[in-house]
Amino acid sequence: MKNDKDKSSKNAGKGNLSRRGFLRGAGLTTAGTVMLNSSVLAFESQPATGKAFGPDAVTIEMKVNGELKSLIVEPRTTLATALRDHLGLTGTKVVCDRGACSACTVWLDGRPVNSCMTLALDVGSRPVETIEGLAEGNELHPLQEAFIEHDASQCGYCTPGMIMSAAHLLKTNPNPTLQDVKKATRGNLCRCGTYPHVFKATLAAAKKMK
Amino acid sequence: MDTKKEKFPHGIPGYNLGEIEREIPAEDPPAWPINDELRVIGKRVPRLDARAKVTGEAKYTSDIQLPGMLYAKMLRANVAHAKILAIDTTLAEKLPGVHAVHLMHEMDDKDHLPMVKFVGQPIAGVAAESLDIAKEAIKLIKVKYDEKPFVIDLEDALDANAPLVYDEPIAEQRDGGDVGVVHDGSKGKGNLRGPSTSSFWGGPRGDVEKGFAEADVVVERTYRTQVHTHVPLETHGVVIDWKPEGMTVYASTQSTKGVRDELATYFDLPKSQVRVICQFMGGGFGAKHSAGTFGPMAATLSKKTGRPVWLMLDRQEEHLAEGNRPNSLHSLKIGAKKDGTLTAIQQKSHGTAGVALGAGVGRIAQILYECPNFTTEQYDVLTHAGPGAAWRAPGNVQGAFGVEQAIDELAEKLKIDPLTLRDKIDKSDVRKVERMRGAEKFGWSKRQPAGSSQGPVKKGMGMAQSTWPRFVHLDSSVEVKLYKDGAVEVRSGVQDIGTGTKTILAQVVAEELGLEVSDVTVRIGDTVFPDGPASGGSVVTGSITPPTRNAAYQVKLKLFDLVAKEWKTEANKLTVKDGMVVHMDDSSRKMTFKDALKSLRTGHISVLASRGDDYGGFQQSWGLAYGDLGSVQFAEVTVDTQTGLIKVDRIVAAHSCARPLNIGQLESQINGGVIQGVSYALYEARVMDKGTGHFINANVDQYKMPYAMEIPEIESILVEEYPAQSSTDAYGIAEPANIATAAAIANAVYNAIGVRIFEIPITPASILNALNKDYE
Numbered sequence: 002m003k004n005d006k007d008k009s010s011k012n013a014g015k016g017n018l019s020r021r022g023f024l025r026g027a028g029l030t031t032a033g034t035v036m037l038n039s040s041v042l043a044f045e046s047q048p049a050t051g052k053a054f055g056p057d058a059v060t061i062e063m064k065v066n067g068e069l070k071s072l073i074v075e076p077r078t079t080l081a082t083a084l085r086d087h088l089g090l091t092g093t094k095v096v097c098d099r100g101a102c103s104a105c106t107v108w109l110d111g112r113p114v115n116s117c118m119t120l121a122l123d124v125g126s127r128p129v130e131t132i133e134g135l136a137e138g139n140e141l142h143p144l145q146e147a148f149i150e151h152d153a154s155q156c157g158y159c160t161p162g163m164i165m166s167a168a169h170l171l172k173t174n175p176n177p178t179l180q181d182v183k184k185a186t187r188g189n190l191c192r193c194g195t196y197p198h199v200f201k202a203t204l205a206a207a208k209k210m211k
Numbered sequence: 212m213d214t215k216k217e218k219f220p221h222g223i224p225g226y227n228l229g230e231i232e233r234e235i236p237a238e239d240p241p242a243w244p245i246n247d248e249l250r251v252i253g254k255r256v257p258r259l260d261a262r263a264k265v266t267g268e269a270k271y272t273s274d275i276q277l278p279g280m281l282y283a284k285m286l287r288a289n290v291a292h293a294k295i296l297a298i299d300t301t302l303a304e305k306l307p308g309v310h311a312v313h314l315m316h317e318m319d320d321k322d323h324l325p326m327v328k329f330v331g332q333p334i335a336g337v338a339a340e341s342l343d344i345a346k347e348a349i350k351l352i353k354v355k356y357d358e359k360p361f362v363i364d365l366e367d368a369l370d371a372n373a374p375l376v377y378d379e380p381i382a383e384q385r386d387g388g389d390v391g392v393v394h395d396g397s398k399g400k401g402n403l404r405g406p407s408t409s410s411f412w413g414g415p416r417g418d419v420e421k422g423f424a425e426a427d428v429v430v431e432r433t434y435r436t437q438v439h440t441h442v443p444l445e446t447h448g449v450v451i452d453w454k455p456e457g458m459t460v461y462a463s464t465q466s467t468k469g470v471r472d473e474l475a476t477y478f479d480l481p482k483s484q485v486r487v488i489c490q491f492m493g494g495g496f497g498a499k500h501s502a503g504t505f506g507p508m509a510a511t512l513s514k515k516t517g518r519p520v521w522l523m524l525d526r527q528e529e530h531l532a533e534g535n536r537p538n539s540l541h542s543l544k545i546g547a548k549k550d551g552t553l554t555a556i557q558q559k560s561h562g563t564a565g566v567a568l569g570a571g572v573g574r575i576a577q578i579l580y581e582c583p584n585f586t587t588e589q590y591d592v593l594t595h596a597g598p599g600a601a602w603r604a605p606g607n608v609q610g611a612f613g614v615e616q617a618i619d620e621l622a623e624k625l626k627i628d629p630l631t632l633r634d635k636i637d638k639s640d641v642r643k644v645e646r647m648r649g650a651e652k653f654g655w656s657k658r659q660p661a662g663s664s665q666g667p668v669k670k671g672m673g674m675a676q677s678t679w680p681r682f683v684h685l686d687s688s689v690e691v692k693l694y695k696d697g698a699v700e701v702r703s704g705v706q707d708i709g710t711g712t713k714t715i716l717a718q719v720v721a722e723e724l725g726l727e728v729s730d731v732t733v734r735i736g737d738t739v740f741p742d743g744p745a746s747g748g749s750v751v752t753g754s755i756t757p758p759t760r761n762a763a764y765q766v767k768l769k770l771f772d773l774v775a776k777e778w779k780t781e782a783n784k785l786t787v788k789d790g791m792v793v794h795m796d797d798s799s800r801k802m803t804f805k806d807a808l809k810s811l812r813t814g815h816i817s818v819l820a821s822r823g824d825d826y827g828g829f830q831q832s833w834g835l836a837y838g839d840l841g842s843v844q845f846a847e848v849t850v851d852t853q854t855g856l857i858k859v860d861r862i863v864a865a866h867s868c869a870r871p872l873n874i875g876q877l878e879s880q881i882n883g884g885v886i887q888g889v890s891y892a893l894y895e896a897r898v899m900d901k902g903t904g905h906f907i908n909a910n911v912d913q914y915k916m917p918y919a920m921e922i923p924e925i926e927s928i929l930v931e932e933y934p935a936q937s938s939t940d941a942y943g944i945a946e947p948a949n950i951a952t953a954a955a956i957a958n959a960v961y962n963a964i965g966v967r968i969f970e971i972p973i974t975p976a977s978i979l980n981a982l983n984k985d986y987e
């Protein structure tokens with residue numbers, strides 16, 4: 002409690018490392034480690050090579066939904082902000098901005114990540130896939146179809162993140178159980194309470210995809 | 212007004228369905244049969260906007276990006292009570308990328324620096340080229356506070372020496388969203404305001420002293436509920452573009468009309484110059500009816516800069532300042548005769564909605580059961596905390612948590628099954644059917660006596676029920692338009708906040724015109740269209756679907772007139788079926804609906820209709836319909852008495868909303884209400900630091916809500932009921948779905964462990980404490 006007090010009143014001024022800033026720093030390190038351990042490094046053109054960026058904005062290229070985009074970002078710009086505010090891909094939602102709700106889930110190098118906890122500069126050459134890229138042209142992903150059929154969105158604000166989590170499950174596990182679906186979406190918050198229909202829709206889509 | 216007589220289905224299919232004759236306005240459509248005989252009404256129709264939602268194409272307010280748009284951020288007080296001595300914005304104004312800084316108080320009273328009364332109170336706003344710059348800029352604003360003592364705890368605030376939240380007299384009267392219980396700020400003194408002693412169902416009745424004297428058993432208990440916040444995934448906010456000819460406002464709101472009216476009044480503009488748009492809305496649950504402080508701030512920043520301004524709150528601001536469900540300290544005394552007949556109910560409550568009024572326990576105690584003697588005293592306690600707001604069945608959720616446990620205790624004392632006791636004291640037919648069907652689906656007969664579950668991990672079953680009025684918002688209008696090319700369009704200002712309003716409007720029109728749902732374009736959520744109802748109090752369906760059907764019917768008659776002329780027959784000989792206009796006497800004479808529209812002389816024909824009075828009238832002329840929205844919920848829980856961990860395994864939720872329109876959407880809303888009820892019962896709570904006045908878990912990571920792993924199995928039962936009150940006979944279900952859950956879970960926990968818990972959230976610690984106390 003004492004710490005909370007200190008944080009809110011005394012340390013609110015400029016220049017202190019906020020907890021969020023700290024976490025984001027941590028996120029960067031982890032992601033860097035992942036890159037070093039994976040073969041993507043071979044395609045690296047930018048970060049994780051020890052090169053320093055900032056404090057000014059820099060131009061980067063990012064492969065999003067199969068297209069190479071060029072954008073100018075500051076070192077503090079998150080992937081979520083880059084997608085939403087710079088590329089107009091507003092399907093990805095920011096809800097907690099702190100890695101706690103998964104509304105901002107996108108696939109980075111084929112794996113679901115919280116884009117609010119990933120820095121744009123840290124993406125490098127790894128491909129990013131967002132909800133906008135899930136359908137093949139006009140043809141919806143079977144999970145999107147199932148979400149429609151089973152009424153798995155109410156307000157729909159959690160839906161893009163929920164789908165990106167569940168669709169990743171379907172990609173890696175063609176025979177998921179209810180428990181698998183729950184595990185795959187366990188980080189996704191839905192305040193409207195669509196969970197039961199999300200479970201149904203995901204299991205139904207798995208069946209259809211066989 | 213010309214009227215005609217019309218026979219309507221009346222009652223509950225499978226129980227007491229019959230027919231009733233009503234005198235209705237001559238221009239209204241004939242009665243619909245029950246859902247079994249309809250084509251698209253009462254079916255599982257996919258949401259019209261589901262595709263936009265699953266592809267990420269749906270544009271919510273937070274997603275709006277306009278050319279030249281600036282991002283705004285508000286500076287909020289980080290002390291609970293203070294006089295502001297000085298605000299210095301120099302550094303913020305100098306930061307590159309900042310376009311405007313505005314001080315909150317300058318909108319009302321330029322000459323006096325304001326008092327701060329809660330952590331999170333808005334002080335200033337900044338508009339900048341990016342959100343990051345705006346965030347940086349507000350950190351550069353220096354505020355000098357003269358801090359004062361504050362009080363944030365309900366009971367501390369009642370102390371005679373407690374710091375006062377308001378030292379000036381309070382004139383405000385407010386209905387707090389529990390509609391009808393007036394919270395009168397001018398009554399009372401210090402931080403204690405009220406009491407409210409009446410609702411629109413009247414005031415005290417009978418003589419409680421006499422009632423208790425006649426009682427064979429009495430239950431007297433005090434219940435506590437916590438403050439919790441709405442946490443809509445999309446926060447409150449707006450994007451405002453104020454041009455000389457008027458302002459366009461994109462708002463995340465439950466009431467486009469409400470936001471327009473507030474902004475027009477605030478800036479002294481004609482309503483025609485404020486256009487409010489809400490196409491997709493990321494959740495509200497009661498808190499999003501107003502333009503708030505962020506609305507006027509964004510508008511002012513837009514005016515100052517001549518550019519559109521995006522101002523969405525962040526998660527912390529949302530928790531701190533944009534509403535919560537007030538807590539309650541709720542004392543109940545209920546007396547009954549040996550046979551279960553209630554003789555008296557006495558209720559008293561205190562609750563805090565922070566700096567606002569509106570903390571009550573609703574009308575559940577007053578009206579759910581027959582009881583000749585009743586009094587209530589509901590007090591507001593002011594504290595230095597963020598203002599409360601309506602939250603899905605305001606007041607009544609707190610009230611039901613107490614009442615439905617007390618009724619269970621009474622049943623136990625009387626050695627009567629809780630369902631049997633309710634059969635005796637509850638006069639509602641719908642709830643009777645819900646109890647029957649619910650008990651069967653749930654397997655109520657397997658319920659064991661309280662505390663008899665063996666072993667350390669115990670199972671329990673419980674139930675609870677609720678009532679919510681059938682409200683109607685009379686200022687609800689809609690236009691149905693037929694175009695020469697065959698297009699059909701519905702237009703209304705009403706917004707779809709995720710409940711499925713768009714889809715049910717299309718269903719109603721499709722049913723009436725003999726078309727498919729996909730043939731109907733629905734344009735809503737924009738104040739350029741006729742005013743629709745606000746999405747609150749579960750009023751939308753009951754308010755807007757009857758005029759929608761009436762408008763569709765009347766525009767169809769206009770079309771029939773044209774076709775009849777062409778066919779040289781009478782318009783009343785025509786009907787629609789499967790996309791065709793057909794002659795009733797000669798089914799070979801037909802043409803497609805589309806072709807029929809080619810005969811229009813103008814580009815379109817349209818009819819605008821507004822909500823009329825209910826068939827058979829209202830209980831109260833402002834729009835209180837007869838009957839209620841009853842629900843009965845059953846809960847099964849597992850409690851681990853070694854760790855205190857509770858898991859809700861299953862909920863059976865039996866509900867009624869008169870004529871159900873869209874089964875999938877109704878189930879979704881019931882799931883949502885139940886899950887929020889589970890969350891309220893077991894998990895979430897605002898945690899305040901008494902030393903600083905800060906809300907310390909104002910985020911998502913420490914504000915515990917249920918995620919996938921905590922979701923019980925939920926089965927819903929929809930009991931169809933035909934009250935014959937309007938051309939659609941349909942009502943909403945949002946509030947009812949949320950009222951009984953926490954009480955049902957509390958009753959199930961008692962059944963599992965044999966010790967009753969009177970406070971939510973029921974955490975592992977509270978289970979262990981209760982068991983230990985019992986053991987001692």
Ligand code: FES
Nearest residue numbers: 096098100103117
């Ligand atoms: S917004 Fe990224 S996890 Fe919540």
Ligand code: FES
Nearest residue numbers: 155157159191193
């Ligand atoms: S559908 Fe509204 S938050 Fe999930």
